Amino acid sequence: MIKCIAIDDEPHALRQLAEYIEAVPYLSLEGSFESAFDACNFLHDNAIDLIFVDINMPDINGIDFVKSLSKNVKIVFITAHSEFAYEGFQLDAADYLLKPISFTDFLKSANKVNERYFQQNSSLPEIQQNRDYLFIKSEYRVIRINFKDIKYIESKREYVKIFLDGSEPITTLMSIKKLEETLPGNMFMRVHRSFIVNLDKITVVERNRIIFDNKVYIPISENYGEKFQEYMEKGFV
Structure with a gap:
């Protein structure tokens, strides 16, 4: 399983993102946070593989937050403003999602990150008969x-x-x-x-x-x- 957290200061967007993560068999949601500060405290004591983070946040923006992290954590940036994409990719982000995010877009991104960096088995059983x-x-x-x-x-x-x-x-x-x-x-x-x-x-x-x-x-x-x-x-x- 790929251990994930989600960070977004908009409660509705954060709930949606958490639901998307929980719907993908090879992703495990370890926490969701409206504040980058709270996420930093969590990361101090917990090992995480992948972070879905909004760029435009009021306390610490997503770019500055990611600059403070270790290199072995993969990042998917999320924002409503496409002009932030270039700066996100300069930080070697795994992917970039533009709001509003459909589940189809989220799944494509998750599959790409999985195949490129984790190679988790995404063919877990969906059916019990x-x-x-x-x-x-x-x-x-x-x-x-x-x-x-x-x-x-x-x-x-x-x-x-x-x-x-x-x-x-x-x-x-x-x-x-x-x-x-x-x-x-x-x-x-x-x-x-x-x-x-x-x-x-x-x-x-x-x-x-x-x-x-x-x-x-x-x-x-x-x-x-x-x-x-x-x-x-x-x-x-």
Whole structure:
């Protein structure tokens, strides 16, 4: 695990940053601080690998704070002002994030720092499976999802979005391939590089697409179409 702290004088930004850190499997949040002074006191007695620090703070700014640190601590600078970026990189910062920060941007930065400096195993298990349900890590929570409640799953590059009956979609950090390998093959089928569908939920197929709720259209790609057609033909009378 990469031991981290977060420093930002804005409470909302600090809470968001802490949640982002806790959502990444190979990062461990050891502390969060609204003041660089408080962070300095913590660092005096605790070894840390990586610091996410805002540059523009009222007591000690992030640049001066980092100048006081030992060289073996990696830094990701955070600021709302892009003009500070150059000075941050002059200090050999590991990365730089511009506010407002999305989780996607944060994750890209964390992955880059991990691969460049730490080589931590970022493929820790995101899924725990049982007979008719699985547990999914979503942000800082672990959520139980029953197979029968899943309608379809959409890939969003680093994420997948799981659409459910009767509740809001759940987003989790994993590949669609890994999820495809985990789901029971007699119940789920991949019909496109970006979509997996629950076969029990299909009621309408039209022009190489599956229609859910008369408003969601799932394309059936050529690469997966033959297997899906074989499934459909088994149901013909």
